[in-house]
Amino acid sequence: MNRILTVDLAEHLGEEVTLQGWLDQLRRLRGLGFLILRDRSGTAQAVLREPEEIERLAELHHESVLEVRGRVAPRGDGRPGAELHDPQVEVLAASQAPPPFDLFRPTLDLPLPTLLDYAPLALRHPRRKAVFEISAAAVEGFRASLRRLGFVEIQTPKLVSSATEGGANVFPVGYFDRTAYLAQSPQFYKQIMVGVFERVFEVGPVFRAEPHDTPRHLNEYVSLDAEVGFIRDHRDVMDILRSVLDGMLRSVQDSAGDAVALLGADLPTLPDRLPHLHFKDAQDLLQASRPEGGEEHDLRPADELWLGQWAKEETGSDFLFIEGYPAVSRPFYTHPDPEWPGHTRGFDLLFRGVELVTGGQRLHLYGDYLKALASRDIDPSPFASYLQAFRYGMPPHGGFAIGLERFVARLLGIQNLRETTLFPRDLTRLEP
């Protein structure tokens, strides 16, 4: 007999069916046994009447995997839905021990290290699952939005020959008789590929050897990258980003609506036009609010939080673009802003007061690259194959990168990125 899912039980009233799943709980009440079975779609209960069978099953540890055959009947307690009567229960895999925490309770209140050490088990909890259903829906929304705009998906190498992009914060890899490095981003490759497809995106892991132990940092995370050619300036990139965020939020609502409801998440509404502030204006606002501050080249977390609140109050938006970041706080490939010397066409997007996206227009002229490297005293030779793309003609272009775990965390009001990563990697954690 083919298995059905618990969510479909009520469609089979009066039939004999087979369910398969995990023993979530066995409740005993007035001589009856109520076996709660959990599968990927939810839970269902089977009502046991024979005392010996109840005794046999009561000896099983929670999380044992069962096959339950029985007749579908309306629920006996008058609530809507169906339950299984006269069940025959077969044990497919017995749990070897009682789980160290109860997966059947509405919430898992565990210290973070326990939650992470027991990830293979803890992720089975509906609230933990929901986070990653939302994550999957967000990624698919990212891709679908970009495909609709003519972007092509690419896969670029994570092993690179030199620590070109960001200096020290790079992991070395023993690569046969030499040293390779883990890519900190697909930045150079996605730019090169603008010369091929004009519009490209990539979803993949990036690696940062930053020795920070904070809730905001991970040493490996998933980056949602896009890059687009033939733009006028960074504002074109910002428009595409808005459309992508819209697609991500719609996908989360459409494909993971139950997960959103379970977590009580408050999805943001996206204004047709996201508010934006020039970095200099943001500094002016911040200085008015905190007289002690001097001129700054970047925004501190507290500044971002203040600006996020300001945007919410002034415009009603959960999102705020900061454009025109100073050149000193941006990488060499950032396009300068001709109207504001010392500033660039680089932007950040704050989401509820935290940087969610970094992007901007890039340099596209070969000569500008040589000058930018020289002005920063960077040896151009490790950049030879990157520069090859610019030597042979590249259009004005720009792009952005969204941290997937950070997006999901902000969406769900989760403070620590370790809770929006299946198996996080940090200074001390390489397990599970």
Place this chain on the structure above:
Amino acid sequence: MNRILTVDLAEHLGEEVTLQGWLDQLRRLRGLGFLILRDRSGTAQAVLREPEEIERLAELHHESVLEVRGRVAPRGDGRPGAELHDPQVEVLAASQAPPPFDLFRPTLDLPLPTLLDYAPLALRHPRRKAVFEISAAAVEGFRASLRRLGFVEIQTPKLVSSATEGGANVFPVGYFDRTAYLAQSPQFYKQIMVGVFERVFEVGPVFRAEPHDTPRHLNEYVSLDAEVGFIRDHRDVMDILRSVLDGMLRSVQDSAGDAVALLGADLPTLPDRLPHLHFKDAQDLLQASRPEGGEEHDLRPADELWLGQWAKEETGSDFLFIEGYPAVSRPFYTHPDPEWPGHTRGFDLLFRGVELVTGGQRLHLYGDYLKALASRDIDPSPFASYLQAFRYGMPPHGGFAIGLERFVARLLGIQNLRETTLFPRDLTRLEP
């Protein structure tokens, strides 16, 4: 004036439009100049009449990036389609040198090292682009098929704490004050996640430190992984795999049909039921065909080729499943075949005589894992978090992994995987 794409030119007859793209070629004929502009959608020509303007543009190197404004007219040579008259040409980015090969010719006949060293430029050729349009369509077909079957996409770490899965062929990573390793596959994580979502898939890089310098091996490639719980045996996995391949082939035809046509690729038809042979029967066939061979534990490339031809002749299928691989040639987590001692429920799928997919049913009982590790003299302690999933109840499950670059290579009749990888990594190559 907003840019239009060259493919849409004929829809704008009589209008003034703007095109943007790369200078593919400038032909001169009877005092006229024919400027061929290439953008992401194809090419279009602009007809130049003024000698000074023709002279000015003739000094540009190919691949310079141009904006061309002009009036859309029917083609002057009587062929269908449109061209641009009275064009005004602005140089957005001048190519700094003549490209070392002609991108406008129908084919790029370059030695492989040149093709790879000049990847940023060579990938602009329509035939090179087509390979990766097909690749992108195949990946999307993989995902869409699995989503339709209720699979959830996951993202698992590429940095792992020990070289658990495959012994020596693993890259070490300097991870702060310790050594981490690059994941050879998401095998353990996708199995763990069967305990959470029952059905999962992942698309991501895998890393193999194999010192092989062959057209069939890469040290980093993209693995399309799926894993599914509550199966009866490996045949359920094979059925899902067939459905996924069907989705991939349809997606390639639907989303990259032009690329398929350009390359003259012969897409395979997928029988409703793919033929399968038990490993022992395959050996019997092979021994009848090559009397010198003795008992073998695995298939050699020549064997696979022979079996592929056999399947094509006997069944008309480009695909052939070999099931029941000997336990000695499969990893410890492979489920034994109770009917054939020494054999497993592991399978390979041959596509046109080359292994394309490896899969099978896995062990699911905690005790079986402990026995399997002990019988191979493997210390179980590095497997603690993997075994945690089995300790707390896991359903019968199995899965498979498809090498993306290999799939595309076989589909297009390309011999060397380096030609189906944007920026391949091998023993000697970490650039571009």
